Amino acid sequence: MNLEKRTGTARADAEPRDFWEELRLSTQSRIGLGRAGDSLPTDRVLEFRAAHAAARDAVHLPLDTDVLSQQVEALGLGSPVRVTSRAGSRAEYLRRPDLGRLPADLAGVPRSGADLGFVLGDGLSPRALMDHGAALLGALAEELSDRYSLAPPVIATEARVALGDHIAEAMGVRTLIVLIGERPGLSVADSLGIYLTHLPRPGRTDADRNCVSNIHPPEGLGYAQAAKVVAGLVSGARKLGRSGVDLKDTSRSDTLSSGEVLTLD
Template identity: 75%
Template sequence: MSHEPAAPRADEPSKSAVGQDFWGELRGSTQARIGLGRTGDALPTTDVLALRAAHAAARDAVHLPLDVATFTEQIAAVGLGTPVTVASRAADRAEYLRRPDLGRLPDDLTAVTETGADIGIVLADGLSPLALAEHAPGLLAALSTELGDSYTLAPPVIATQARVALGDHIAAAMGVRTVLVLIGERPGLSVADSLGIYLTHLPRPGRADAERNCVSNIHPPDGLTYTDAARVVAGLVAGARALGRSGVDLKDTSRADSLADAETSVVEPAPGFVS
């Protein structure tokens, strides 16, 4: 008696086709590399080449220097004043990557003037100068729109070879109550141009990471949009001022109103709505 498996019917999809359909749907909701398949015991050649290209893009994002002159013009065009540029104590990119501690300390802050504004904004190259160049002008404009009517904003400061904590020193020199550090995030193999915002209320040198709040993954169109990021920041600024501090005790409530509205629309449908 033969035990050979029955041949699939012509109208039945193969297991391979079913798997591709499954992974294809999931790929539409993530930038992660999932369901890459295989050729023998290795990845398909196209996926190997794509992985190498992504790795090269991530390396380029880390090492590509910020064009400070062009960037300064773009930031000045936002209308918050002419930005000044400061540097950390890291002499170059190689030292910056080897010595994170030097990236947290200022080399010279004489160009920074005291303003006494409510909010100071530091534009830091971080681990992806590419992200800062690509997204900071648009994000800064969104922050200006969201925050400008309620708070005074100091002229922005551009910081090179910078880590997040460098913003504390700059903020202390500006005399601001809250500092926002817009910084290029560490590139990955899916995204090389992601920008983050670190908020510190009552900043001063020595603040710990637990005393900050972070809004990350800002890189439209695939990540958080400038408008949404600015809205979250506005909620955090208001919360920090009410609480008297930022950090682990401060939570994002920017979506509370929209969730409440959604619940109201379910409980009390608008006239003519059939549930």
């Protein structure tokens, strides 16, 4: 009889099966980290420190507005206007969220009266905007430009979401789409979010907005997928007359009803 079967023990040279291996394929969460004595294994500690450093860098590294402006202008949507909030520095921006919601000067923002306006804000992850902003804006323009008029985009620095309401009022657009860097975590440091506000104006609250988050392909939501969700929200907001808690994402049900086959990346 085979020795392994008779004794019920594994061969000495066989590698132990990692119980968590398959589960790790389905999540970016830190699970099954293991143990070395009373602490974590050294490689897990180093991974954590690297992720923490990446998150800190994503928050503090300044947005390269010159490069982003070139990328945005290449999309053919017009030369982007630059706006900054009343936060005079990154340190003040992090300490004073209220200043990030107020514009320093909107004199250079042209009034277009277009259907849709786009604001690209650095938010809490300028890195996310650099990595994904132009490509996501391109996908949104491709999805929306045949149905709506688009205002020239605005790049906003030291920006919170509500800064877009002031910019939108200056532009005179009916619906505002803010692309902004999301708060970095220890799994993802370059995630971008979209905030949609119909009939934007200063004083709008989070209850008046719709959010599409976790945009960072290939691990997160893809650009084309996010654009389809936003297109559904824009259409719904115009029919409903408002955005926010009363407006639901119907992009998935619309896709299923059209006979398309959904695939999961």
